Amino acid sequence: MPRNLIRNFSIIAHIDHGKSTLADRILELTNAVSAREMREQVLDSMELERERGITIKAQAVRVEWKGHQLNLIDTPGHVDFTYEVSRSLQACEGALLLVDAAQGTQAQTLANAYLAIENDLEIVPVVNKIDLPQADADGAAAELADLIGDTPDHVLRISAKTGDGVEAVLDAIVERIPPPAGDPDAPARALIFDSSYDQYRGVVAFVRVLDGSFSTREPVRAMALGTRFEAEELGFFAPTRRETPTLEAGEVGYVITGLKDVSKLRVGDTLTSERRPATEPLAGYKDVKPMVFAGLYPTDSDDYPQLRDALEKLKLNDASLSYEPETSQALGFGFRCGFLGLLHMEIVRERLEREFDLDLLATAPNVAYRVKPPHGEWREVHTPADMPLEVDEVEEPYVAASIIVPKEYVGAVMELNNDRRGRFGQLEYLSEQRVHLTYALPLAEIVYDYYDQLKSRTRGYASFDYDLLGFQPGKLVRVDVLVGGEPVDALSLVVHRDAAYDRGRALVERLRDEIPRQHFDVAIQAAIGSRVIARETVKAKRKDVLAKCYGGDITRKRKLLEKQKAGKRRMKQVGMVEVPQEAFLAVLNLNEDRR
Amino acid sequence: MTERARHLYVHLPFCSHRCGYCDFVTLVAHKEQHGAYVDAVLQELALERDSLAETVETVFLGGGTPTFTEQDALARLLEAMPHADETTIEANPETVTPELASMLREHGVNRVSLGAQSFRPHLLDVLGRTATPSAVRGAFHDLREAGFENISLDLIYGIPGQSPSDLDADLTDALELRPEHLSCYELEAKPGTRFTHVHGPELARQAEAMEGYFEQVVGRLTSEGYRWYETANFCRAPEHVDGRDLRARHNLAYWLGRDYLGIGIGAISTLRGTRRRNTPRIAAYLRALAVAECPPRELEQLSRDVRTRERVMLGLRLDEPLPLAGLEDAIDAAALERLGALGLARLHSVDSGAIELSLSERGRFLGGGVTADLLA
Numbered sequence: 001m002p003r004n005l006i007r008n009f010s011i012i013a014h015i016d017h018g019k020s021t022l023a024d025r026i027l028e029l030t031n032a033v034s035a036r037e038m039r040e041q042v043l044d045s046m047e048l049e050r051e052r053g054i055t056i057k058a059q060a061v062r063v064e065w066k067g068h069q070l071n072l073i074d075t076p077g078h079v080d081f082t083y084e085v086s087r088s089l090q091a092c093e094g095a096l097l098l099v100d101a102a103q104g105t106q107a108q109t110l111a112n113a114y115l116a117i118e119n120d121l122e123i124v125p126v127v128n129k130i131d132l133p134q135a136d137a138d139g140a141a142a143e144l145a146d147l148i149g150d151t152p153d154h155v156l157r158i159s160a161k162t163g164d165g166v167e168a169v170l171d172a173i174v175e176r177i178p179p180p181a182g183d184p185d186a187p188a189r190a191l192i193f194d195s196s197y198d199q200y201r202g203v204v205a206f207v208r209v210l211d212g213s214f215s216t217r218e219p220v221r222a223m224a225l226g227t228r229f230e231a232e233e234l235g236f237f238a239p240t241r242r243e244t245p246t247l248e249a250g251e252v253g254y255v256i257t258g259l260k261d262v263s264k265l266r267v268g269d270t271l272t273s274e275r276r277p278a279t280e281p282l283a284g285y286k287d288v289k290p291m292v293f294a295g296l297y298p299t300d301s302d303d304y305p306q307l308r309d310a311l312e313k314l315k316l317n318d319a320s321l322s323y324e325p326e327t328s329q330a331l332g333f334g335f336r337c338g339f340l341g342l343l344h345m346e347i348v349r350e351r352l353e354r355e356f357d358l359d360l361l362a363t364a365p366n367v368a369y370r371v372k373p374p375h376g377e378w379r380e381v382h383t384p385a386d387m388p389l390e391v392d393e394v395e396e397p398y399v400a401a402s403i404i405v406p407k408e409y410v411g412a413v414m415e416l417n418n419d420r421r422g423r424f425g426q427l428e429y430l431s432e433q434r435v436h437l438t439y440a441l442p443l444a445e446i447v448y449d450y451y452d453q454l455k456s457r458t459r460g461y462a463s464f465d466y467d468l469l470g471f472q473p474g475k476l477v478r479v480d481v482l483v484g485g486e487p488v489d490a491l492s493l494v495v496h497r498d499a500a501y502d503r504g505r506a507l508v509e510r511l512r513d514e515i516p517r518q519h520f521d522v523a524i525q526a527a528i529g530s531r532v533i534a535r536e537t538v539k540a541k542r543k544d545v546l547a548k549c550y551g552g553d554i555t556r557k558r559k560l561l562e563k564q565k566a567g568k569r570r571m572k573q574v575g576m577v578e579v580p581q582e583a584f585l586a587v588l589n590l591n592e593d594r595r
Numbered sequence: 596m597t598e599r600a601r602h603l604y605v606h607l608p609f610c611s612h613r614c615g616y617c618d619f620v621t622l623v624a625h626k627e628q629h630g631a632y633v634d635a636v637l638q639e640l641a642l643e644r645d646s647l648a649e650t651v652e653t654v655f656l657g658g659g660t661p662t663f664t665e666q667d668a669l670a671r672l673l674e675a676m677p678h679a680d681e682t683t684i685e686a687n688p689e690t691v692t693p694e695l696a697s698m699l700r701e702h703g704v705n706r707v708s709l710g711a712q713s714f715r716p717h718l719l720d721v722l723g724r725t726a727t728p729s730a731v732r733g734a735f736h737d738l739r740e741a742g743f744e745n746i747s748l749d750l751i752y753g754i755p756g757q758s759p760s761d762l763d764a765d766l767t768d769a770l771e772l773r774p775e776h777l778s779c780y781e782l783e784a785k786p787g788t789r790f791t792h793v794h795g796p797e798l799a800r801q802a803e804a805m806e807g808y809f810e811q812v813v814g815r816l817t818s819e820g821y822r823w824y825e826t827a828n829f830c831r832a833p834e835h836v837d838g839r840d841l842r843a844r845h846n847l848a849y850w851l852g853r854d855y856l857g858i859g860i861g862a863i864s865t866l867r868g869t870r871r872r873n874t875p876r877i878a879a880y881l882r883a884l885a886v887a888e889c890p891p892r893e894l895e896q897l898s899r900d901v902r903t904r905e906r907v908m909l910g911l912r913l914d915e916p917l918p919l920a921g922l923e924d925a926i927d928a929a930a931l932e933r934l935g936a937l938g939l940a941r942l943h944s945v946d947s948g949a950i951e952l953s954l955s956e957r958g959r960f961l962g963g964g965v966t967a968d969l970l971a
Binding site for chain 1: 783810959970
């Protein structure tokens with residue numbers, strides 16, 4: 001296909017603003033699928049994605065419209081996958097910026113729109129859901145036009161649901177979005193914007209060819225990681241898989257690599273041909289590192305091998321997931337897992353439970369810390385218990401947070417961000433009603449019930465997005481929890497010095513309510529190093545007898561004692577203290593309970 | 596254990612009314628059934644003759660309210676009882692008259708366990724007891740007048756609304772009567788009883804305030820010359836009563852793991868490694884015995900393991916050390932060490948070289964939990 005007849009684009013939209021519905025309509029109108037055989041939301045192939053209304057993994061679909069080849073590159077819809085979004089956008093020349101006529105621009109839309117603008121994409125603004133009774137198409141169009149520096153009459157108005165206006169969208173793609181640039185005669189270069197794993201064929205890379213072309217059986221190299229393989233099969237989706245002998249400059253498709261390790265081929269890397277290799281990789285490759293960590297433990301310790309196998313399998317599909325074995329005296333054997341963010345964590349947990357039928361306990365999530373011990377080297381710490389007691393310096397990840405909120409909630413949002421150690425960036429009015437705020441916030445504060453607080457303080461009107469800023473110094477301390485003088489590893493946490501007292505207090509009080517009274521006083525303490533910052537006591541029992549026991553009672557009383565004994569066996573021993581597992585869980589769920 | 600039982604329990608289920616907190620096998624009224632029931636019990640006794648030893652040491656008539664049983668029928672039953680060193684009957688104060696007291700004496704009863712429960716009218720009311728405090732005293736005097744030299748009083752503490760001074764006053768009133776024996780039970784709000792339904796939430800609220808009541812009871816009674824010989828039982832110490840051992844011998848047999856025969860509805864026997872429970876249904880019981888057949892029973896085989904565990908559980912209720920010979924397997928050594936470190940339990944050897952296990956005073960206050968810990 002001549003390059004001037006190719007258009008590569010993606011759709012940028014907030015969750016539920018109708019991205020998948022629009023994609024479906026496009027497939028229908030271009031006869032890629034007949035209305036009859038059409039499953040709803042063709043692009044979102046995974047069950048979980050459909051249920052959550054979000055897209056986890058990008059795919060690309062090729063359709064034809066009036067003699068042109070249109071490649072629709074689907075982008076993940078969430079902040080945790082910003083890097084993947086940026087790579088998908090880099091594979092396009094244009095983007096549909098889709099906004100709900102009733103809801104207007106949301107923080108996520110904004111973030112992705114800026115990403116698209118940064119990538120020099122031609123933006124086609126589209127207001128969706130004009131059929132809704134509460135739609136304010138004019139207001140949404142004005143806001144959109146303002147955002148991208150366009151005029152409101154240039155904004156398309158459609159209903160993806162009824163199909164109204166969708167043909168005009170296809171025409172606009174052809175008319176407004178430029179054909180791909182690139183040199184068909186230069187050494188081959190293709191951007192990997194997504195990958196998946198097939199148990200028979202190995203790693204499948206989704207690519208956009210920038211220069212030159214690739215053929216089946218060609219030896220190929222990933223430039224950043226140096227991985228070599230032979231292109232076993234090339235093809236594209238329309239929307240089902242179609243094999244093709246070559247992928248040429250400007251085209252989008254897939255490469256079956258036969259690689260058995262998904263970590264050998266990372267999103268953002270550049271593929272080139274070994275026959276005539278390019279010298280420069282494409283810009284923008286990053287090694288994405290997990291920033292949020294949590295312990296995952298099987299509820300039933302017998303399930304540990306199944307959990308290990310499940311993580312291994314998930315990892316094949318998800319290069320950004322990391323995990324290593326971890327032992328906790330409270331929870332037994334499990335894994336400390338690293339995630340891109342909270343949503344990524346939830347998705348992984350749900351997939352483990354749903355696809356692998358596991359029952360899991362998750363510890364409260366924490367972020368990655370960089371620490372420099374006295375006379376030591378900087379190193380990264382992924383679990384609070386590993387934080388050295390004495391440190392010269394500590395750094396924690398910060399994010400650039402972007403919040404869009406009706407103006408009456410600006411005060412509430414500012415208050416929350418101040419409480420969360422936020423540094424104010426700027427405030428701008430998107431319209432008369434809606435304000436865009438930016439803050440630098442520690443990621444740890446977001447991990448700790450930030451979304452819920454934001455939602456509740458703004459009655460659900462706030463939309464929120466963030467991008468990682470990197471590590472910045474913080475006055476952080478490790479708080480340990482001691483039961484009967486013994487530290488409980490799973491309950492240690494790292495917090496800002498100013499919050500240590502409150503968090504320690506809350507933990508200790510909660511634990512006091514959960515630990516049953518024993519035959520002796522049990523001290524429950526929160527401590528920073530050797531300094532106790534909060535203390536509670538579970539008073540010793542003064543009596544614990546079966547009131548009476550005569551000839552008729554013996555069997556029943558024996559069974560009672562045996563039950564009591566069995567209950568004691570199920571408890572975890574912390575020093576001399578018997579602690580029910582539920583007590584640990586209640587404390588670990590402290591975050592969730594605050595919701 | 597090829598020996599035959601030396602201890603006989605007879606269940607007399609009838610009551611004038613059912614107290615709210617009670618979960619025993621009881622039957623209200625049915626006066627017309629008393630005679631038939633006694634006939635059936637005597638029939639069962641005849642059928643079980645071989646289970647009893649030639650010499651029976653103790654007989655215990657429990658209920659229900661044994662003294663509520665229609666008097667002729669009760670007399671007939673007592674006449675048929677084997678002679679024993681200790682024959683105890685449970686009595687409710689309102690059923691005791693001078694006539695009844697003499698009749699009991701004449702028929703060989705030498706110990707009465709009187710269900711006083713409390714001397715505070717408002718607390719008796721909460722318990723649903725019909726006897727007044729003066730009726731309790733009156734009954735006690737009637738029994739003394741009739742010549743009873745071994746009377747036990749039952750007291751209940753932890754009653755909804757009971758203050759520490761209420762409890763102290765109850766103990767004072769009980770002690771004034773100089774009973775040979777006292778059984779003091781914490782009120783158990785048993786699931787499913789009417790009482791728990793009404794008072795459960797209140798009891799839960801008071802639980803912490805009432806935590807010291809057990810200590811209060813033990814402290815007061817031991818300071819007044821009573822021996823705390825079993826978790827819930829006290830008797831006047833031998834030094835105050837010319838060396839008499841006033842422990843309840845029948846109950847002691849349970850706590851020492853001896854065999855016993857129980858007859859009547861719902862009665863439980865433990866005989867040669869088998870525990871059995873008679874049907875609690877009077878109709879089925881009467882029907883079977885009318886044709887001289889054993890009543891329907893549930894059987895439980897007690898393995899050696901279970902029996903040793905029971906020996907530990909029961910033995911640790913007593914103030915005398917538990918000889919460990921033969922019970923070693925039932926004890927969790929690590930738990931024993933922990934409890935030793937906490938000063939709750941300890942092992943010691945006696946002159947004969949035998950090892951004994953005993954609980955400290957605090958260990959006895961925590962006896963249930965400590966025993967659960969100790970059992971392997």
